[in-house]
Amino acid sequence: MFGCARKICFSRIYNYLLRTLILIILGCVDINNGLSSSYVDKENILLNQNLIISQQLPVLSTSSMSTADSGINILQTRLRQSSMGSNHNDDESTNTSSGSSNPSSSISSSITGISSSNSQNKIYENTVDSHTEDNLNKETAYEDIYKSPMYFGTENSTVITTQIGATAHIPCTIHNIGDGVVSWIRRKDYHLLTVGLTTYSSDERFSATHLKHSEDWTLQIKFVQLRDAGIYECQVSTHPPTSIFLALNVVEARAEISGPPIRYLTPGSTLRLMCRVLQNTEASEFIFWYHDNRMINYDIDRGINVSTEADFQSSELTISRTRREHSGNYTCVASNAQPASVLVHIFKGDNPAAMYHGHVGSSNKSYQNQLLLQIMFICTVGYSTYVSHVQYFV
Template structure:
């Protein structure tokens, strides 16, 4: 027993010294394996496939490119339309301030962000690793500019004291995670907050049933000063306009009377045109009929006063 004691002691010392080294080596191996191995036999590869993204102008977008076993290589982002290198590693190579690189840091994902996109940003974007040969992951971005419109007539006649409601609608889907674009209202160039306390607008919301983004402008008690050209504008769509004409009771009656008078004159003119157009045809039809009934074949069977009346009526028709 005493002879085995030194051997056990040496074995214990050996294990105590060797175990940390073994664990450290295993930790280093896992570090290289999980945090982009520098060993040449580990080739980089993408964690997923490329994707397509659709959005409206004015939104912020980002692409995520997961790369494993990157090692001492670099991830670059390129714009395919003009082969412009946007970023390489942590470095940005474009002067476009909207573009930013999202480095992997402690993850395996390298991201590309673009703020306030426009339709000109539509196209393919490439995530590329500088291996031999290079490996590339393709992403497609589609940016559309919606058209804003205000349902109803382009001109609105409103009486003083009544309520006015205008709705601005942008026919565009808002993707999950996106914020609806901002919609602003103006009257003759004046923004909604300065139109008066009786004027208010609702924030833009996504209407899933209508597949549109909407904002409503309300005027509780309309005054004559509320007349003007109203516009709804957004960075995601072209502007829409409507003209609002506010009238008092006397002005409204005068407008209705004037429009009624114009309508009566218009109808009379239409009748005169129709009559004048048909008059020559009626006269020609009468002449043909009289020529037929006064022909010798018809008059041969007639005599007396009836014949004299027909001949007399024929002489009254002027010849061409």
């Protein structure tokens, strides 16, 4: 008896809860439908209002387009704010909109407003594009008329000095070259060397160097020789052509040992030789000292000390206590210069300077004796020739 009553009670409670849950779900669905229909109706009202505003606005010129767009944006913002402000009367707005207008007609009118708005946007875009092209054409014309003229950054008659065997770089800096083409011409024979970056000379030592977006057009000459000296023309293909002229001066670097070419020393004295490299436009890679045919830069065990500057512009050889075996020819050899030599005599004697002067005097006397002998020989030959002619005529 009690078990049946319990089952009936539980079944009634279950049915009651199930009905309550179904009602809650249905109520939520109705609320969502009401809110969505209200939101759609409000959006339709806003689209209609925007359509009226866009139809009332005339086609604007490009100068006032930005002002009109900002005005429309302000109006749309205010309309949305006013529509959002009336959300507290959702039921009344829903009833009024449903009773006064047909949803299908409002949607069609909204679509019509959107299409007309799109057509006006296309007109606006076309107008802006045409004005943009006009402005670009005007800017291009202004650049063609008022662009900066071409001019040289390198001074005319510039002199470049280089040494034999080095690589010469003759500069030519050109500003605002535009479409101009640079040519290099050797003036002494009017030989065309390069046009642009192309070499027209059969001599492969000549070439033009230029970096992209750079204003420097440099003529490069490898392994310079004395015959390369002269005037070179840097010409730009303007109308008429414009040129500057640059001079290349070629020198011969040489080594020089300070003091007389012949030295006389006694054993135990100090020998000091100073060598300098002159007229070099490029630094030497080394300076070597030679005693006869032997390189002696590192002969410390023989009492020879060599000190060379870091830039290889000068070098000094020192022998603190000379011996007879130190006599001979000493030569200073730089990597890119002509060598220089001195002759050193080491002997036993009291007055090396007198010996030196005596050597000079004996040399002068021997020269005078040779000259006298040559004169006597010429006189003898002349006299014999004269006698033979006299005898012939007699």
